[in-house]
Every structure is written in C-alpha cells, then in structure tokens.
Amino acid sequence: GAVVSQHPSWVICKSGTSVKIECRSLDFQATTMFWYRQFPKQSLMLMATSNEGSKATYEQGVEKDKFLINHASLTLSTLTVTSAHPEDSSFYICSAPRWSGSLHEQYFGPGTRLTVT
Amino acid sequence: AQKITQTQPGMFVQEKEAVTLDCTYDTSDQSYGLFWYKQPSSGEMIFLIYQGSYDEQNATEGRYSLNFQKARKSANLVISASQLGDSAMYFCAMREGGETSGSRLTFGEGTQLTVNP
Numbered sequence: 001g002a003v004v005s006q007h008p009s010w011v012i013c014k015s016g017t018s019v020k021i022e023c024r025s026l027d028f029q030a031t032t033m034f035w036y037r038q039f040p041k042q043s044l045m046l047m048a049t050s051n052e053g054s055k056a057t058y059e060q061g062v063e064k065d066k067f068l069i070n071h072a073s074l075t076l077s078t079l080t081v082t083s084a085h086p087e088d089s090s091f092y093i094c095s096a097p098r099w100s101g102s103l104h105e106q107y108f109g110p111g112t113r114l115t116v117t
Numbered sequence: 118a119q120k121i122t123q124t125q126p127g128m129f130v131q132e133k134e135a136v137t138l139d140c141t142y143d144t145s146d147q148s149y150g151l152f153w154y155k156q157p158s159s160g161e162m163i164f165l166i167y168q169g170s171y172d173e174q175n176a177t178e179g180r181y182s183l184n185f186q187k188a189r190k191s192a193n194l195v196i197s198a199s200q201l202g203d204s205a206m207y208f209c210a211m212r213e214g215g216e217t218s219g220s221r222l223t224f225g226e227g228t229q230l231t232v233n234p
Binding site for chain 2: 034038042043044045046049091093095097104105106107108110111113
C-alpha cells in the first residue's frame with residue numbers, strides 16, 4: 001500500500017489565490033521530505049527540501065516567498081503556493097526517504113495536479 | 118554537480134521483446150545510488166530497481182535488470198519480455214551519498230516507452 005499520501009490529488013484555483021498541498025508519510029517518520037514540480041512531458045525538478053522543525057532549503061530559482069513549506073511534524077509537510085498564477089499550473093510531487101534496513105528508499109506521493117485559471 | 122542523461126526521448130518495442138533504456142550519469146561522489154522509476158499517465162512514480170555504486174553485481178528485479186558499467190558511468194535499464202502495461206515514461210535518477218544517505222534525487226529527462234501489440 002501507499003506509504004506517502006498527498007492531498008488533494010488535483011485542485012483548480014483562480015489566479016491570485018493560495019493553494020495548500022499536504023504530503024504525509026503514513027507509517028514512518030520523515031524528518032526530511034522533498035518537493036518536486038513536473039511540467040507536462042518534462043522531468044521532475046526539485047523545488048525544495050523540507051526539514052522537520054527547521055526552515056526548508058530551496059533550490060536556486062525557486063521563490064521561497066511564493067512556495068511556502070512547513071514541516072511541522074514528523075509525518076506532515078505542506079507546500080503552499082501563494083498568489084498562484086497560470087504559470088504555476090503543474091504536477092507537484094513529494095517524496096520521503098524511508099530506511100529499509102539496508103538503504104534509504106525514496107517513496108513518492110501520488111502527486112497533486114494544480115491548475116490555475 | 119550531478120547530472121543524469123537519458124538520450125532517448127522515445128522508444129518503441131514489440132510486445133514480448135526486450136528493450137534497453139539508456140542512462141548515463143556524471144558525479145564526483147564515490148558513493149551514490151542509481152534508481153529507475155516508471156511513471157504511467159496517472160503520474161505516480163513507481164520504483165523499479167536500485168543499484169549502489171559499490172554493488173559489484175548488476176541489480177535485477179523480476180523482468181527488470183540494470184546494466185551497470187561504472188567506468189562508463191552508465192546504468193541502462195533492461196526490460197525483458199515487454200508487456201503492454203510497460204508503456205509509460207521511465208526516469209533514471211541518482212542520489213548523492215551512500216545507502217545511509219536520505220538525500221534528494223536528481224532525475225534524467227525521461228524516456229517514453231511504447232509497447233506495440
């Protein structure tokens with residue numbers, strides 16, 4: 001079964017509004033989670049690393065004031081797209097590393113498809 | 118900086134035949150991990166196979182095998198006995214650090230595989 005969930009799976013919002021996306025690790029604790037963005041027919045691009053109890057680390061070119069990340073607990077990270085615009089329409093995927101006993105496996109959430117009208 | 122290259126934007130294979138998806142990488146790290154993921158049209162990322170940089174044997178998982186050539190910095194995915202359900206986007210990805218590292222993944226551009234009946 002799924003070990004990382006995302007909510008919502010899809011969302012449509014109007015330009016200028018904010019949207020919150022949740023990423024949850026279901027049966028393990030994740031001190032770190034990763035947020036990726038994927039445009040159609042393109043690869044996954046890392047946006048930021050979410051760290052439990054501390055500030056997120058953003059990749060170059062990603063506006064931290066626009067993409068707010070909060071990792072308030074060991075099982076939940078949230079990504080808030082503030083003042084969304086049509087160019088923010090994309091597929092947002094989170095992942096969390098989970099120790100399997102021999103390596104850290106990366107578990108991905110099912111993704112959230114954001115459409116900004 | 119890490120870099121993953123997938124030079125085949127699209128590949129076609131006949132059902133029941135084998136297919137090789139290419140992946141080359143560049144890193145200065147001695148310890149790293151290589152992953153292959155399948156992404157169907159639903160968007161979920163499905164883990165297929167993993168190869169650690171110190172693993173001497175090529176990884177295998179059912180119909181999937183990884184042809185790891187460290188000196189050439191290549192990690193090609195071989196799918197044997199292709200099935201119609203294998204049609205999807207395939208991503209090669211690399212993790213910085215060894216197995217105990219839960220760090221983020223860098224993805225290649227992806228290869229769209231189409232299996233023909």
